[in-house]
Amino acid sequence: MKVDHSQPLEYSTEQNRLNILGFWIFLGAEIALFATLFASYFLLRNGTGSGPSDGEVFVIDTLMIQTFLLLTSSFTIGLGVHAMRLGRKTATINFFIVTLLLGLGFVGVEIYEFTQYIDEGLTLQTSGFSSALFTLLGTHGAHVTFGLFWGSFIIYQLITRGLTPETANKSFIFSLYWHFLDVVWIFIFSFVYLKGMI
Amino acid sequence: MEFFDRFAVPNPTFTIYASMVAIGLTMLAILVGITYFKKWGYLWREWLTTVDHKRIGIMYLISALLMLFRGGVDALMMRAQTAIPDNTFLNAQEYNEVFTTHGVVMILFMAMAFVMALMNFVTPLQIGARDVAFPRLNALSFWLYFMGAMLFNISFVIGGSPDSGWTSYFPLAGNEFSPSVGTNYYMLSIQIAGLGTLITGINFIVTILKMRAPGMTLMKMPMFTWSALITNLIIVFAFPVLTVALAMGTMDRLFGTHFFSIDNGGMDMLWANFFWVWGHPEVYILILPAFGIYSEIIPTFARRNLYGYKSMVISIVAISALSFLVWVHHFFTMGQGALVNSIFSISTMAIAVPTGVKIFNWLLTLWKGKIEFTTAMLYSVGFIPIFTIGGVTGVMLAMASADYQYHNTMFLVAHFHLVIIPGVVFAMIAGLFYWWPKMFGFMLNEKLGKASFWAIAVGVCLAFFPMFISGLDGQARRMYTYSESTGFGIWNMISFIGASMLAIGFILIVYNIYYSTRYASRDISSDPWNARSLEWATHSPVPDYNFAITPEVQSLEAFWDAKKKGHKLFKGNYKEIHMPNNSGVPFIMCCFFFLLGFALVFSMWVVAIIAAIGIFSCMAHRSLEQDHGHHISVEEITKTEEKLGGAKK
Ligand code: HEM
Ligand SMILES: [Cu+2]
Numbered sequence A: 001m002k003v004d005h006s007q008p009l010e011y012s013t014e015q016n017r018l019n020i021l022g023f024w025i026f027l028g029a030e031i032a033l034f035a036t037l038f039a040s041y042f043l044l045r046n047g048t049g050s051g052p053s054d055g056e057v058f059v060i061d062t063l064m065i066q067t068f069l070l071l072t073s074s075f076t077i078g079l080g081v082h083a084m085r086l087g088r089k090t091a092t093i094n095f096f097i098v099t100l101l102l103g104l105g106f107v108g109v110e111i112y113e114f115t116q117y118i119d120e121g122l123t124l125q126t127s128g129f130s131s132a133l134f135t136l137l138g139t140h141g142a143h144v145t146f147g148l149f150w151g152s153f154i155i156y157q158l159i160t161r162g163l164t165p166e167t168a169n170k171s172f173i174f175s176l177y178w179h180f181l182d183v184v185w186i187f188i189f190s191f192v193y194l195k196g197m198i
Numbered sequence B: 001m002e003f004f005d006r007f008a009v010p011n012p013t014f015t016i017y018a019s020m021v022a023i024g025l026t027m028l029a030i031l032v033g034i035t036y037f038k039k040w041g042y043l044w045r046e047w048l049t050t051v052d053h054k055r056i057g058i059m060y061l062i063s064a065l066l067m068l069f070r071g072g073v074d075a076l077m078m079r080a081q082t083a084i085p086d087n088t089f090l091n092a093q094e095y096n097e098v099f100t101t102h103g104v105v106m107i108l109f110m111a112m113a114f115v116m117a118l119m120n121f122v123t124p125l126q127i128g129a130r131d132v133a134f135p136r137l138n139a140l141s142f143w144l145y146f147m148g149a150m151l152f153n154i155s156f157v158i159g160g161s162p163d164s165g166w167t168s169y170f171p172l173a174g175n176e177f178s179p180s181v182g183t184n185y186y187m188l189s190i191q192i193a194g195l196g197t198l199i200t201g202i203n204f205i206v207t208i209l210k211m212r213a214p215g216m217t218l219m220k221m222p223m224f225t226w227s228a229l230i231t232n233l234i235i236v237f238a239f240p241v242l243t244v245a246l247a248m249g250t251m252d253r254l255f256g257t258h259f260f261s262i263d264n265g266g267m268d269m270l271w272a273n274f275f276w277v278w279g280h281p282e283v284y285i286l287i288l289p290a291f292g293i294y295s296e297i298i299p300t301f302a303r304r305n306l307y308g309y310k311s312m313v314i315s316i317v318a319i320s321a322l323s324f325l326v327w328v329h330h331f332f333t334m335g336q337g338a339l340v341n342s343i344f345s346i347s348t349m350a351i352a353v354p355t356g357v358k359i360f361n362w363l364l365t366l367w368k369g370k371i372e373f374t375t376a377m378l379y380s381v382g383f384i385p386i387f388t389i390g391g392v393t394g395v396m397l398a399m400a401s402a403d404y405q406y407h408n409t410m411f412l413v414a415h416f417h418l419v420i421i422p423g424v425v426f427a428m429i430a431g432l433f434y435w436w437p438k439m440f441g442f443m444l445n446e447k448l449g450k451a452s453f454w455a456i457a458v459g460v461c462l463a464f465f466p467m468f469i470s471g472l473d474g475q476a477r478r479m480y481t482y483s484e485s486t487g488f489g490i491w492n493m494i495s496f497i498g499a500s501m502l503a504i505g506f507i508l509i510v511y512n513i514y515y516s517t518r519y520a521s522r523d524i525s526s527d528p529w530n531a532r533s534l535e536w537a538t539h540s541p542v543p544d545y546n547f548a549i550t551p552e553v554q555s556l557e558a559f560w561d562a563k564k565k566g567h568k569l570f571k572g573n574y575k576e577i578h579m580p581n582n583s584g585v586p587f588i589m590c591c592f593f594f595l596l597g598f599a600l601v602f603s604m605w606v607v608a609i610i611a612a613i614g615i616f617s618c619m620a621h622r623s624l625e626q627d628h629g630h631h632i633s634v635e636e637i638t639k640t641e642e643k644l645g646g647a648k649k
Helices: A014-044 A060-085 A089-119 A128-161 A165-197 B014-036 B040-048 B053-082 B092-126 B135-154 B182-210 B223-255 B268-302 B309-322 B327-331 B338-366 B375-398 B400-406 B410-440 B446-472 B489-519 B558-564 B585-601 B605-624 B634-643
Strands: B577-579 B630-632
Touching: A014 A128, A014 A165, A014 B182, A014 B223, A014 B268, A060 A089, A060 A165, A089 A128, A089 A165, A128 A165, A128 B223, A128 B605, B014 B040, B040 B053, B053 B092, B053 B135, B053 B410, B053 B489, B092 B135, B092 B182, B092 B223, B092 B268, B092 B410, B135 B182, B135 B585, B182 B223, B182 B585, B223 B268, B223 B309, B268 B309, B268 B327, B268 B338, B268 B375, B268 B410, B309 B338, B327 B338, B338 B375, B338 B400, B375 B400, B375 B410, B375 B446, B400 B446, B410 B446, B410 B489, B446 B489, B585 B605
Parallel strands: none
Antiparallel strands: B577 B630
8 A cells, every 4th residue: 555645644545535536426426315305395395284384393492402513513523634634643533522422412402303393293294394304304314323323433443543544534534424414404404494484 | 824915916927926936946946056066155256245347347247138138028028918909918907017117127227237337347447447446335336236126026026016117107106006015116126226326426437537547638538438437427416316216205105205195295296307307317327328339339340530539528528417407308298387398398409419419420430431340330330320210209209399299109119219229228239249358258259249230120120110100190108908990000010020029139149148158269369359449458358457567548549559659558567466355245235235125115124124234234344344455466467467378568
């Protein structure tokens, strides 16, 4: 394995560079995926049938907590990658742990939010609107949940193997994934919640 | 017993029972055969765990040929049923199942696999690479496709086949009108295979962008590689739409959601839109690699360089962009206003322009060329007129107001078969004949090859031209029978004769493979066609590492110029080569995918959860393992190269 020391660790081998480009393209596919989910949400938003509509169920407090948790986690993972560039292993690991804890908090609040909806009579099966809503939010939430597991595996490898071209590459790619989920959340925040509440 | 009831086929007939027995016996024979000849180890080491793009390509090829057989039997059954009026060979339900599986198998499991086969085998060689960017993911792609295809095919004997058309429009495909598990199979098997395709898309874009031989700029890439690049870009943006649509369809059927229902705020047209937002780009995913193949074969056998390389590149890029902007033409009749229809009418016709540019470029390549009619060339030249007829009738369909007359008649069926068969199928067969010596080190028999061409070319015209007439006369597609007074009988009889000729052509190809495997000379050069691109610069069959020395490229037709102008492709000495290790994980993971799909088809939740855990365990294993591949030493390279007939320098 040829290591190029003029590059940051995560870009230092040929395979690393391929991995990162590949992941960017994967994110392109993810954009197409979420775009389709958003499109179906917009089209089905008024298809409430006999169930409640968006304005009737959305609440502001959980929304603010979720947004705060996820945006902060995006910031901490940025710090984590920064620490990694400086070669500071412990700081990297700590920032990643904080990130995942924040993510865990996000998922917890989202589950609580879902139970609230169900209490108010809005389930996956209620209407076209509810199906699209739960699927859009659920797909995002499932991505975050998957990220929690994936991130834990990376932290474990950082602890046991240290900062190598391979672990740095994985950490960096994971951070791209995490930032992407944050961006998706901002769209959900604006076009699902804000739009529904005004 | 109650538990097993769900696996019963809803409309059993003698044929289905006979197939069950046949499938069971074949499986048993294969298992016994492998055990008897002690081939399990070989199969596992050399094929099930391989990550070599060439072997993966060959596995796609074998699967595609099997699926061609399956889809072909469906087609013959349909043509036999409609050959005479008021026929009772198939009843309405059987006919529905047969046209559904025919469409899905041919497009998703035959044509796609064939495209993947050639793309896998050829692209890395054409760009002078050792393998693809992510060999392990490449194996995963193949096995996902394979398990998806298997899942789809067992529906026939376990639980019943889907019967709502390859387009599976809702509400027809909903639980109310399609109560059997057939449509679950449709949703889940395509989902699994589609995931594999998406992964291939990512893999090949990175490979082509990042792993080209030194000196090969984008505008020095062979046309086939260009078409592969664009195709994979379309895949990456089109397949996620299908993923979402299938997931929603699955949820509607299994969990009672209301995406595509007609009550409670659902929207049935949402499915039609999503399906074609993916579906139209999908037809270009099939045709662009085919165009790429023709652009390799025509210059080779016209002994001239490709006319208008730059305009070829521009037109495939234009086609790929336009392909996302025309989907509404598949349902002009389903209730948009005149304005929307007009817009999509115009965008559809616009696609014919870059397509026409390509046709003229091939014609101008042939012009004044010293044409040599090999089998591959025959198919490529035969493609041009027949495809043009298919394309021109496409433009007729594109006129929204006229489409009210054509839509869902046999006229439409004639259109798309006359673009897909000469476009995609001819190209795949041509590619098969052309690259076969590279794959296996011997050539397919030319005499048999040419005979197959004539059977298939005449067959396709006989089978589909009459449908234009009966379609204009009002024969609707997907009708299992018609009365004598309609006068459709004669046209359908001609179609049946054409379909039988097609079948003969395909049997000739399979026989050719058998015959040539037994009798063809193994003593051929590595460049039997006097070709132009890099894949012909290495040995046939190709060694594991593709090129002993990475080639250096100076011009568009690198290998041709190496032969004619004395450009040196291989400079320097052998160096150690790094290669990826084999792995069984992709195969095992995809077995879990199969299990997951099967469990979801029958709503067996516990099994589904176990299978999902299996999948995640494989991913976890991949995350933790450290696999840096292996190295091939200089001595070993020297030995291999000498054995293969002298070092390539
Ligand atoms: C010259 C360019 C083309 C034009 C203008 C065109 C136009 C159309 C139109 C308007 C329809 C819908 C008609 C209807 O449903 O009433 C259609 C259907 C179709 N076309 Fe084309 N087409 C073209 C090329 C192709 C190519 C190259 C392929 C495949 C490789 C293809 C495959 C299909 C398929 C599979 C369907 C319909 C499938 C179904 O409804 O089951 N077309 N085409
Ligand atoms: Cu189309």
